[in-house]
Amino acid sequence: MTLPGSIHSPLHKGCHLLIKQGAKLVETAEEILTEFDTSTC
Numbered sequence: 001m002t003l004p005g006s007i008h009s010p011l012h013k014g015c016h017l018l019i020k021q022g023a024k025l026v027e028t029a030e031e032i033l034t035e036f037d038t039s040t041c
Contacts, residue, residue: 001026001035 002023005012019025026032 001032003027 002015002018003026004019005015007016024035026035
């Protein structure tokens with residue numbers, strides 16, 4: 001999982017590379033918590 005950043009900032013190149021390689025794009029903490037939801041186990 002990774003958070004997107006500005007396409008103009010070199011500090012976000014790593015995040016963008018992870019997204020290109022298939023990392024799940026998240027924008028909120030709720031999305032992260034949903035990903036780790038264990039109530040269905």
